Amino acid sequence: ALTLLQHRLRPGPLAGRTTATATTILRECEQQEGGVGSLGSGDPWLTGLAATALHHAGTAPALVRATVAYLRAHARPDGSWVLMHGMTDRDVDLVGHSLATEALCHAGHRTDPRVRRAAAWLLDCRQTGPFPLFDCPPGGWAWSGAQGWPNVLDTTAALGALAATRSHGQVLADGAGWLRARQDRRGSWSVFTPNTRCPADRSCPHATALAIDLITAAGTPATDRAVRRALRWLTVHAHPDGSHQALWHRGGVPATAAVLHTCTRLRLTDTPLAGHARAWLLTAQLADGSWGAAPATGPGTTDETARAVQALAHLTDDPVARTAAARGTDWLLAAQRPDGTWEPGPACWYIKDHLAYPDHLIAQGLALGALAAHHRSAPPGDRG
Template sequence: MAVTLTDIQREIHRLSEELIQRQEPDGTWRFCFENGITLDACTIILLRTLNADQEELIRQLHDRILAAQEPEGCWRWYRDDGEGHLSATVEAYYALLFSGFSRPEDEALQRAKRYILERGGIGQAKSLLTKAILAATGQRAWPSSLSLIPIEILLLPESFPLNFYDFSGYSRVHLVPLLIMAERNFRARTARTPDLSELFSSDRDPDEEGLLRSPESREALDQIQSALAHLVGTPRRIRQAAIHKAERYLLDRIESDGTLYTYASCTVLMVFALLALGYEAQHPVIQRAVEGLSNMKFTVDGSDLGESGYGYITIQNSPSTVWDTALISYALQEGGTVATHPAIRRSAAYLRDRQHHRAGDWQIHNPGVLPGGWGFSETNTFVPDVDDTTAALRALAALHTDDHATLDAWNRGLNWVWSMQNHDGGWPAFEKNTDKVMLTWLAIEGAKSAATDPSEADLTGRTLEYLGNFAKLGIRHDWVARGADWLLSHQQEDGSWYGRWGICYIYGTWAALTGLMAVGMPADHPAVIKGADWLGSIQNADGGWGESCRSDQARRFVPLRASTPSQTAWALDALIAVHDQPTPELERGAARLIELLHEDGWPASYPTGAGLPGYFYTHYHSYRYIWPLLALAHYVNKYGDGAP
């Protein structure tokens, strides 16, 4: 269909009105941060192991998992997830059985069982979280890769060339409980624990064994062992000191809601680790953790789901309230909602209250800087990240010049973002200069993507976009120019950029192009032309854009063969930033985006958020509002009758 400015303005108005109506009285927007069935399954397994009185929640999570099973008997992370996902299927099967609401002879479990056995049994599940849950509940041995990382690594001073704080923050909070449990060879079985032994042909993992024998893995482990040789004391005393430090590490990072780092995944592991240390199931710390985990549930209304049509309860890994609130407030303002509107004022007050004032682990690599960032979740008080901080600052931009409280928040936030720039010129997610490649060689599944927190194109591009469009800084400033140079040096041969936290090359290319244009890169720069041409080359026949989650494993663009609202909006927004006048591809993209917003097929719920390649993907329920509104607003602001 042909699209007119009137069509686009009508859609902006519709989206804006719906979002304003959905705002909560406290100024927030609360959408589901959906992460497949893994956390639902892990929560059931934990609650049953603790004999927790949570029958209603267990039943709700059971029903959600069961409804997501595919006809082949498997579970998938996303629609085109090959022949299914073995780790997710193992987790689902185990949780359904452990819940007590499904029986081994049920047809659904029989199909799942056949699927698992046909793929070599439970021992072939690759996810470290899956292996850990199975080991913690006595179903398999602890992975040998964990036993080769001594828990004494926690005792190494931060001044050592290789130490525990060289791991990324999000890997540390998962690694510590794993090291505690592996050291204790912990196994928690109850009278209700199912016996999965018939589903094991072997718990040998040939891939893990190959990694353990690799020269790179051996070099990393040798470096750790060499550093540990400097510790003074008897082996027994050193081991006890390390275990005590590991325990303190966990306890010191529990938020007010009882969760560890506000992540459900590491909270589950923490509870098992505390049990391994001798804590009783009724201990207040464990009870608060369970309560916090339970409060991470989200009730998805069936009326919002299009073709799937049923409502369900799911456990979010980390509720996205701050992220969604900041982005929606910003998108509304770009769409014409004035900063004095009550919805914007309420969201600004909420965001100011959520700015961090507590010290955090990020200061280890960035000392002497005052807290000033924002985190992803409402209860997050000391784990800020660059992307959430720039999102909050965009939302506050129109208010910071005439409101003292907002100006103070703005200045502290901008200073924090500036301070987080890596030595190489790019920006990380959580911690500065946490990029020692050696740690990615460890024989731990996911280490390549999770062990470090390096500069990324999406984070660097988004930061530059904020600095250029909102802080009015450009490549004439040395540190901004260094960020732009980092992006230029990390462009792929085909013109795209890889995005770490979204899917994937569309996401990274959008962030890079909008960032470069915002800080003053000319539209005729070869890198800009190449990036825009690449986006044009992958546009679908229907005018939209879509990319498969498989891209992050293949490390190349894999087309989805369908258009999604968020990816279409990202591509459209990038091209708007580059082109002075609407092009045919832009007009087709805008028309298709509007169509997508009125369709309820599977592309509307396809996950376009990335967590861990191959193992963790996110469907942000907010994304079909945020990014389309933003792209359409930018279209009108640039090409409309009243545009400058």
């Protein structure tokens, strides 16, 4: 869309070809998302940007009309629009749904009929067709349900929930195969497209750690070449202070916690990769026991505290890590509201380094998952 907006300012021999290519991509995106006139899985900002660009370029008038109709239909009575509305009349939150389902399984509700229904919904969201724009085979998940842009983060979230139900082994194996096929040549995982140089979709430590976790949970040994290459990439690309940066979440906690959790599950806690991640998380804990986007200064948030607690709680033979996890757990319990929920923090990037937003369901799933992890890893006499 930005290319189309600039095409009149930068005329040249490639302008016509660029306009045609950009128009084709936007058309294909709109069709992939259900052909309802939305772009970005219902995001009014992206949809409006695309409509403006197509109109100024004088191309695809039918698509312009469809996008304008979509925006008119989804305006709220006060004249505003909801961020990331979704492609239907309800908001779709696949990651939050997945994290909540996984947490409920770990909290002892694996056989509850409502949890089984939640897992069935995830199965229905698995894409059965390819996504040519990303050169992506069938079998992945997108944040917007059965239609949309398949990617590694949503796929690992869905697979994590299905793995926790312990009843979808073949789906887990097939999903691990999908993930292996999306690994970058350098050993890492990007979020949307392998081997990309796009600044908005580059090699992501968070996605890489989650992908390792899922393919090994499906049976791939830690000695497998794909796993070894990914661990090597994480080791080489760690920040000097031992932390890792997620592409779609602010601060160092999400990716660093994911790296430590993966190393712990693979029994690699004696490696420099795990040791540096552990040390950074301990140093980043705030005085009140929480974690936030800014180490040692805060404020703490539900999302980041829960991620750190889950990673540290699994270090059962490490009294320092266990104490830090217990302090984080106490903070979460104190922060729980009377209705049983937690206040989400602006932990999810919408525009990298410029705009972060809170996600209610993600925060609830992370908090419940952290409490369940702390409870399961505590000595029997210390479980409350």
